[in-house]
Amino acid sequence: MSGSSKVIENAICTFCGCVCDDIELTVDSGGKHITQAKNACVLGKAWFLEHKVEDFPVALIDGKEASLEEAVDAAAEVFVNAKFPTIYGLSDTTCEAQKQAVAIADYLNGNIDTTTSVCHGPTGMAFQGVGESTASLGEIKNRADFVMYWGGNPAEAHPRHFERYAVNPKSPWMPNGKEDRTIAMVDIRPTQSSMIADIFLQIKPGSDFELLWAMRALVKGRALDRSVEERTGISLDRLEALVQQMKDCQFGVLFFGMGLTMTRGRHFNVGALLQLVTDLNDFTHFVSMPTRGHGNVTGADNVVAWQTGYNFGVNFNRGYPRFNPGEFTTADVLGRGEADALCVIASDPGSNFSAKAIEHIKSIPVITLDPKPTVTSQHAKVAFTTATYGINVPGTVYRMDNVPLSLRPAFDSPFPSDEKVLRAIKERICELRGITPNHKPAA
Amino acid sequence: MSSAIRIKNGKVYDPLNGIDGEIKEICVQDGKIVDSIPDDSPCIDAHGMVVLPGGVDIHCHIAGHKVNLARKFQPESKRHDVSPRVNELRSGTGGSVPSTFTTGYRYATLGYTTAMEAAVPPLGARHTIEELHDTPVIDKGFYILLANNVCLNQLLEKGRMAEFKEAVAWWLNAAKGYGVKLVNPGGDEPWKGNRNSNVHNLDEQIRGFDLTPRKIIKALIDTTNDLGLPHPAHIHCNNLGHSGNYTTTIETMKTAEGRRVHITHIQFHSYGGEVGKNPTSKAKEISDFINNNPNVSADVGQVMFGDATIMTGDAPLTWQLRNMTNKKWINADTECESGCGILPFSYQEHIYTHALQWAIGLELFLMAKDPWRMVLSTDHPNGGSFMNYPKLIRLLMDKQFRKEQAALANQKAINSTSLLDLEREMSMYEIAIISRAAPAKLLGLDNKGHLGVGGDADITLYDDQEDKEAMFNAARYVIKGGRFFIKDYEFCSDYQGRILHVEPEYDRAITQKIKPFFEDYYTIQFENYSIDDSYVHDGEVVPTKSLS
Numbered sequence A: 001m002s003g004s005s006k007v008i009e010n011a012i013c014t015f016c017g018c019v020c021d022d023i024e025l026t027v028d029s030g031g032k033h034i035t036q037a038k039n040a041c042v043l044g045k046a047w048f049l050e051h052k053v054e055d056f057p058v059a060l061i062d063g064k065e066a067s068l069e070e071a072v073d074a075a076a077e078v079f080v081n082a083k084f085p086t087i088y089g090l091s092d093t094t095c096e097a098q099k100q101a102v103a104i105a106d107y108l109n110g111n112i113d114t115t116t117s118v119c120h121g122p123t124g125m126a127f128q129g130v131g132e133s134t135a136s137l138g139e140i141k142n143r144a145d146f147v148m149y150w151g152g153n154p155a156e157a158h159p160r161h162f163e164r165y166a167v168n169p170k171s172p173w174m175p176n177g178k179e180d181r182t183i184a185m186v187d188i189r190p191t192q193s194s195m196i197a198d199i200f201l202q203i204k205p206g207s208d209f210e211l212l213w214a215m216r217a218l219v220k221g222r223a224l225d226r227s228v229e230e231r232t233g234i235s236l237d238r239l240e241a242l243v244q245q246m247k248d249c250q251f252g253v254l255f256f257g258m259g260l261t262m263t264r265g266r267h268f269n270v271g272a273l274l275q276l277v278t279d280l281n282d283f284t285h286f287v288s289m290p291t292r293g294h295g296n297v298t299g300a301d302n303v304v305a306w307q308t309g310y311n312f313g314v315n316f317n318r319g320y321p322r323f324n325p326g327e328f329t330t331a332d333v334l335g336r337g338e339a340d341a342l343c344v345i346a347s348d349p350g351s352n353f354s355a356k357a358i359e360h361i362k363s364i365p366v367i368t369l370d371p372k373p374t375v376t377s378q379h380a381k382v383a384f385t386t387a388t389y390g391i392n393v394p395g396t397v398y399r400m401d402n403v404p405l406s407l408r409p410a411f412d413s414p415f416p417s418d419e420k421v422l423r424a425i426k427e428r429i430c431e432l433r434g435i436t437p438n439h440k441p442a443a
Numbered sequence B: 001m002s003s004a005i006r007i008k009n010g011k012v013y014d015p016l017n018g019i020d021g022e023i024k025e026i027c028v029q030d031g032k033i034v035d036s037i038p039d040d041s042p043c044i045d046a047h048g049m050v051v052l053p054g055g056v057d058i059h060c061h062i063a064g065h066k067v068n069l070a071r072k073f074q075p076e077s078k079r080h081d082v083s084p085r086v087n088e089l090r091s092g093t094g095g096s097v098p099s100t101f102t103t104g105y106r107y108a109t110l111g112y113t114t115a116m117e118a119a120v121p122p123l124g125a126r127h128t129i130e131e132l133h134d135t136p137v138i139d140k141g142f143y144i145l146l147a148n149n150v151c152l153n154q155l156l157e158k159g160r161m162a163e164f165k166e167a168v169a170w171w172l173n174a175a176k177g178y179g180v181k182l183v184n185p186g187g188d189e190p191w192k193g194n195r196n197s198n199v200h201n202l203d204e205q206i207r208g209f210d211l212t213p214r215k216i217i218k219a220l221i222d223t224t225n226d227l228g229l230p231h232p233a234h235i236h237c238n239n240l241g242h243s244g245n246y247t248t249t250i251e252t253m254k255t256a257e258g259r260r261v262h263i264t265h266i267q268f269h270s271y272g273g274e275v276g277k278n279p280t281s282k283a284k285e286i287s288d289f290i291n292n293n294p295n296v297s298a299d300v301g302q303v304m305f306g307d308a309t310i311m312t313g314d315a316p317l318t319w320q321l322r323n324m325t326n327k328k329w330i331n332a333d334t335e336c337e338s339g340c341g342i343l344p345f346s347y348q349e350h351i352y353t354h355a356l357q358w359a360i361g362l363e364l365f366l367m368a369k370d371p372w373r374m375v376l377s378t379d380h381p382n383g384g385s386f387m388n389y390p391k392l393i394r395l396l397m398d399k400q401f402r403k404e405q406a407a408l409a410n411q412k413a414i415n416s417t418s419l420l421d422l423e424r425e426m427s428m429y430e431i432a433i434i435s436r437a438a439p440a441k442l443l444g445l446d447n448k449g450h451l452g453v454g455g456d457a458d459i460t461l462y463d464d465q466e467d468k469e470a471m472f473n474a475a476r477y478v479i480k481g482g483r484f485f486i487k488d489y490e491f492c493s494d495y496q497g498r499i500l501h502v503e504p505e506y507d508r509a510i511t512q513k514i515k516p517f518f519e520d521y522y523t524i525q526f527e528n529y530s531i532d533d534s535y536v537h538d539g540e541v542v543p544t545k546s547l548s
């Protein structure tokens, strides 16, 4: 066994929503370190190569080392003693773990929410309002001759998005790759991404909605006056030419990022964009897609949705799922000081939520599951160290286009998976709450 | 022996064994139906109850990417239709596209114990299996979409039939599918590649291919037969919903040339009239054809008044409906494999077309001479939720009720059909055929749909009531795999259910032909495409039939 290094082909990178599945990993002879990650981008390389199995304790209770069993008991204790336990995070773990987390929320009549609520929650809401036309990334690679990015910087956030999916790939329908496509970027400032664009629209900050609405009007053949330029920074002539190009293409795609979802207008912006794309389908085939960030945030959306009917911000206080963003989204639940226990899986709200929410986090018992210490885990009543998905843990993840993939872990970790810990906590909760198979003996 | 159950004094309907309402004892042991069990075994006194095999749904949409999109899409249909947690039984939400747990429990509450998800692009099969794991109680499988598969179509246009057959078998294995589904054969290419257009004629050339829809249909009918799959090609014909489409449907059936074929939701394909004008009923013509061609089976795809969700691989159809209703709409293309459209929908009594569709479905049921080949479905949730099955059964069994309901619907539509002249009332035996025995038989599930020795102990007991809708709405006992799921109207323990799939043999060399295609056309690695056995740890391989 020892002495020779091991190669894992077709391994899957979960660092960003591209979820590239063509990585070739070399694991050193000790079996505890990745020495090469062929095909990965700079972010992916860092993700794989910097992964070390650290010498952390498997669990801490009140900052003191504890066994896994003790910590599971303590976590279950925290949960069953809470009236409004809230579970949050989930975008950087497997679907198998996500399922256990939703089950816990269900059995506790608690609250569950994912990082979707702070990135593409508005996309989910806009989608509920107007729907979407979308496609898997391969259809875009194969056919898209007009590619637009709005409010995102894939060159830096999703480094292989251009190469693998939307800009450079050649296909039987796009034999010359990028030359066969028109690339357009919309942003408030030039970026690494906009440098490769054929068309760059630098728009005034906060004018996304107006611009999208103006484009909708043009698609529908309505007359617009020239004031659109003053409001958005884009002249009517340019806009007309652009819209014409969009109508004339054979297969268009509009990707959008948090520059659209998290700025003024939020779900109105996304609704306008999704509806623009729908309108364009009167003329040609046109699709859209949010460029999702975390490796399995799309899986989190899916799991929460198939188990409850809603994809984030779900509350079980009444014994069944209810959805209301702003009410059951974690930032709000914490900001209002409502939750009396918090479980965080693979996320760090203690470092990026509002001051009010963080203050509340510090005042309630917190359970964390993470491969590494985080700001949130410093305040935790119970902190678990878990194995890293994709590198140590197998399971299912979803690419940003909802295509599911099975992970190919490189080596074992001494730490348990999120799934294992959550499953144990769930079982303990069921014991404590008397939730058991109601198996009456036959007649 | 806790695993043994005796059911005595019940009125048993078991058409596969020719049992028509006899008072008969059924013995269960270790999940199977057996001859006898020890005298002191637990016993249900089923006096006053009807005993049926568990229901089998041959065509529904309950799991996978498109279903989940439809869930996320419609919060408005969920808030007023919740399903609270009951002890260990998980909570969920309903509407026409319920959450996974709720789907399983609701099917089982109606007495259904097997259901087939009807449209899965192989690239999304992993997702479908994940959801099916969370769809409790029922056994389940899914059909994979192959009629717009670019790789297969390239083999076909070049006439490489041997490789085509191997590739179909490989695809079934790779995706862990149960059967082969055709949706609007040839229609994806014009939809995705030519400004949302479509094909309309079986002999029209498909853009980009030296191929016609008919050639694809013929090849997949032949291949599914040649592979000995338990269920033949399952076809959603071209021109769904279009006035005058019944000729396309008949042409599709003729293409089988006597070989086994299943036409799904045939109600949506039984329209006369001219394109762009109001449809008329051609239920008679379709029924006559099926009555005279024993190689053809169909499920009806009954429309039920109320809320529904259009959810189909037929993207151009959904787009057309979207333009009529102007409702929110989803399109979702899957690379090289499929299209998909989703639209909230509502069938309304007063609307001519909806009332006509409702009447045509009933005509098809009532005109079928052989109930073994015209089975029950609403194409859930397309024609309405499976929760409508009890009402549909009452419509078929109760002529008076049917006439009352018809009186509430658009009279111009109703009077243009022969519905009011159809006096037939289906018997309990016939209901047992169209909802249990026949779908199981058409699926090639030898252990399901009957209560004979060796069968799976999937059994439903209903109180024998005059109002068949009330009766079928709530089973009194549901036994799944020999265990109680419902006992005396109450939920017992949860139950996982199995995934049914096929593993037809194929020549491994075919992967050398498919792999280069993946490199050119797909965005995932060929090696990451096939679904690992670990995904179906609770699966059951249904054997292919020996070929003669």
Ligand code: SF4
Residues within 6 Å of the ligand: A013, A014, A015, A016, A017, A018, A019, A020, A039, A040, A041, A042, A043, A044, A045, A158, A159, A160, A161
């Ligand atoms: S693009 Fe994203 S998924 Fe692909 S290698 Fe880079 S970080 Fe990993």
Ligand SMILES: [Zn+2]
Residues within 6 Å of the ligand: B059, B060, B061, B118, B119, B265, B379, B382
């Ligand atoms: Zn269907």
